[in-house]
Amino acid sequence: MAETKVKKENMEFQTEVNQLLHLMIHSLYSNKEIFVRELVSNASDACDKLRFEAISDDSLYEGDSELRIEVEFDEEANTVTIRDNGIGMTREDVINNIGTIAKSGTKEFLSKLSGDAAKDSNLIGQFGVGFYSSFIVADKVTLTTRRAGDKPEQAVVWESNGENGFTLEDTTKEAHGTEIVLHLKEDEKEFANDYRLRSIISTYSDHIPLPVKMRKRDEEGKLTEEWEVVNKANALWTEPKSNLKDEDYQEFYKHIAHDWENPLAWSHNSVEGKLEYKSLLYIPSKAPFDLWEPEQKNGIKLYVQRVFIMDDTKNLMPHYLRFVRGVIDSNDLPLNVSREILQSNHVVESMRKASVKKVLGLLEKMAKNDKENYQKFWNEFGRALKEGPGEDMANKEQIAKLLRFSSTHTDSEEQTVTLEDYVSRMKEEQEEIYYITAETFASAKNSPHLEVFRKKEIEVLLLSDRVDEWLVNGLQEFDGKKLQSVAKGELDLSKFDTEEDKKEQEEVDKKADGIIKHLKEVLGEKVEDVRVSHRLTSSPSCIVLNEQDMALYMQTLMKQAGHDMPSNKPVLEINPTHPLIERMEAETDDEQFGDWAEILFDQALLAEGAQLEDPAGFVSKLNKLMLKMS
């Protein structure tokens, strides 16, 4: 059978790659040398993958099992070459991996870029540029690769100038793995230099567990054919802590997390006894771009006896701690551990439990000793941590102490109030922790439900993150004090009332009997009940839900997302001392009263972020009233 061989073909970059390349070249000029780290990281990942696959099939090594990365340069040709004998890529892999961006959320990410180089370079850092960083310094990149186990003739060359797409051509490559030649731009010659490359490698790649080699020099300083290892090549997590400096931990973090910024904190542990493992866990300083995507790309790197097994995003950390990065290296798991085994393995379970404790302990320490950094952490990852009490009952108490909120005490959007702070400010008679949930901070802060609390100077937590309803459901109580929504159920604040207040209230209640009855008749099936409010001081009415009901703005969101929401009827509460209600009481025209009643009800729904069933009807009634006033 005649073999159809593709000689050379031209292909286009995915639109997003073009955009990213353009931005990168223009935003990252102050950080050019990171291309070495990015390419070395990829090479080391490729070696890890081969080592893992070779556990079940060691013919993949093709007789060369000493995994390594080689870095070479040619001053005259103005090139830098980075080579690995890792897993390599097939033609199809190259098309899928290089020239396209498989990351979900890429479009959204690109739309966030502002054109301001400094800001964008930060964002690009979070996104991770990987292979494309080659084009910061090169005007042509040639990548030659062959998948381990394939025939030498199945190799392929990919080439691009970063602007007009790329070419793919079949070739022959004896060694498996990948070689990348960077043809440096005229003004980036400085990188084709022995000293410069060595120093970049030792800065960024000293502690990756693989040797990075460069050509040895002879006594006269001339390059020889021999290779020497230029990084320390020790798996950082296996080193005793006393050998390591902060910078070592920081650079290693950047390598494994594909991040550019230093982490906020880390915890390095060596566990011996029943189980033996080492862990190195980091809290990043910036949320990765995919933190809110359903699936994350990076997570914890699982090693077994120093052999990389897989990036795990599900089994070694709970979902609410999905931002944690690092390495766990076990001596107890079998080398051929699979994803399925990970899901129900008691060794994994124990390591996970202990690692969660480590992370929570690390956060506790930061919250206590380094408030500024903790606030930074909270602003980036607080919403993820808020998923904790619902997800991890066993650590609920500990997580609760780490939570930060906005409250009427500060009235500021920045979440700084702890539950312990709140409890310490509770009134003597107060037994519950009051909160309100709303779609935005402004609507929480300005909610009519808060009026009486402000008057009586009782603090209320202002919750406006999407996850907050889920949080309060999971948390239920703190320090023996129940969390109570100020917008749900009958509110009894009588214990905070003076005798005089109580008497006044009774009179108001009595006086309101007539209008309450009238409103019930008019609103009929729309409401569960109409009653006098003990919540309002300056608004005429508000909506109150049952204890178990989801907040109205959440019901709206769920409906929009296509969920069927059972609609329990709400309670309308009115403030009989409000001039509007007093004016209504005096109304003798039934039709007019009906319009007022509906408007009163609808506007209370609107204030809760609910959607009106008949918005046009509401507007026309309002217009009718306005015309009468004019």
Ligand SMILES: Nc1ncnc2c1ncn2[C@@H]1O[C@H](COP(=O)(O)OP(=O)(O)OP(=O)(O)O)[C@@H](O)[C@H]1O
């Ligand atoms: N040296 C290599 N050997 C084998 N495969 C490679 C190599 N370099 C890159 N790849 C493949 O190309 C893919 C894309 O690489 P790229 O560096 O763009 O992104 P990444 O490493 O997946 O993520 P990040 O952007 O976070 O670095 C990799 O996931 C890998 O599958």
